[in-house]
Amino acid sequence: MAIATAEFNYVADLVRREAAIVLEPGKEYLVEARLLPLARAAGHTDIGRYVRLAQQPANREQRWAIVEALTTNETSWFRDATVFEGFRKELLPRLIESRPAYQPLRIWSAAASTGQEAYSLAMLLTEELGSSRKFEIVGTDISRAVLEQARAGRYTQMEMNRGLPARHLVRFFQRTGTAWQVDPQLQRSVSFRELNLATPFTGLPRFDVVFLRNVLIYFDLPTKQTILRRVRQTMASDGWLVLGTAETTRGIDEEFEHTRLGGLTAYRASAEAPLELTRRA
């Protein structure tokens, strides 16, 4: 699945030429993450073939799709506002009601990338819960490089501009030179660890909510099924799963049932699912 040097160099050169964006060696993970959905959609199982086809003179649109994939759709704060609103207004009150106040809420950001989703959740929970209840957020990703930035909690101005409400910027960040640093207290509520969703999960606590957004697309059906089964095993019996707005468990794992909560579709293990039998934790 990894991209070969020749193909990476071609993509880096194309993006530099067309969009003046520099992809230095070491950014292979980014190219892979952004181009795999395109390759899959075009019927290829590997990125290499997709990139080689793009090099044919007639495939101008494909080249543009590559440029677009690498220059837009960067990780933003509170990505998909309706999801966060649904979480705040509908899901969170249900969680609070169903759990004793001494029990910290545990949330998993399962494709954490550079940390924007995990920190967005932490900001939202800080605002909503105050000191009434503790929470813990675990962010995981397969890429060590993105996790380093997530852990550091340092973001460029361009990254800060992406969907972060100004009142949050003022409350939860400090400017340090040309970058912005996450408030240490907020940082302490979030931890990051390396995790490959395609391999068994170890050492994770039981989660109240799992955010697994825009990541299943990277996997084939049997792997999706395995991931969803393992995710179910990490969830509290009345825990919730949140997928990307265009994603669903239907047709992949029928032991999830969906509930519409405002603008948010959340999934939970159906009462009939043999949870206790499949749980290992």
Add this chain to the structure above:
Amino acid sequence: MTVHAIVIDDSSAMRMILRRIVTKLGFEVDEAVNGRDALDKLNAAEQVPDVALIDWNMPEMNGLEFIQAVRSDPRYSRLTLLMVTTESEQSQIVRALAAGAHEYLIKPFTPDAVAEKLELLGLTAGV
């Protein structure tokens, strides 16, 4: 329903960039070269725009003064104010928000960043 925006910036290049971005989002766009010009245009307009994208540093009347003027005039109570500026000090952001800006975007920005701020403000073309 079309969303009407007014871009207030003394730089013609910046006005063009913002115009292109918000036009692409389906908004109708008017322009003003400073706060005073923008107030004149608001006064003369049949319909107050939905959102103003406002530079901070401009001759005659700067962005902060424009926001203060708009906030003290009930005719413009429904005008959403987005500051778009190179001023990136935390204290400046706090000042703009305290004066009545609804959101704040720091230059330079990508088109996506503008779209996301407008979405954050509940402004989506066609809604």
